[in-house]
Amino acid sequence: MSETKSQALLKDSERQRCEVWTRVMGYHRPVSEFNPGKQSEHGERRHFAEPCQASAACV
Numbered sequence: 001m002s003e004t005k006s007q008a009l010l011k012d013s014e015r016q017r018c019e020v021w022t023r024v025m026g027y028h029r030p031v032s033e034f035n036p037g038k039q040s041e042h043g044e045r046r047h048f049a050e051p052c053q054a055s056a057a058c059v
Contacts, residue, residue: 020031022042031042 021028022031024034024038031039034042
């Protein structure tokens, strides 16, 4: 496989909106259906990656 990455260039008319879902109160909902306050709270969330332990198989 080639090491270079080709980049697809799309016009705005060719793009498709991506719907983001998140887990809230034990079930999943699309962020677009949140009220403005909850949407703001979702935007302020901190995302993290848990470090891999030596005993676990890391991918």
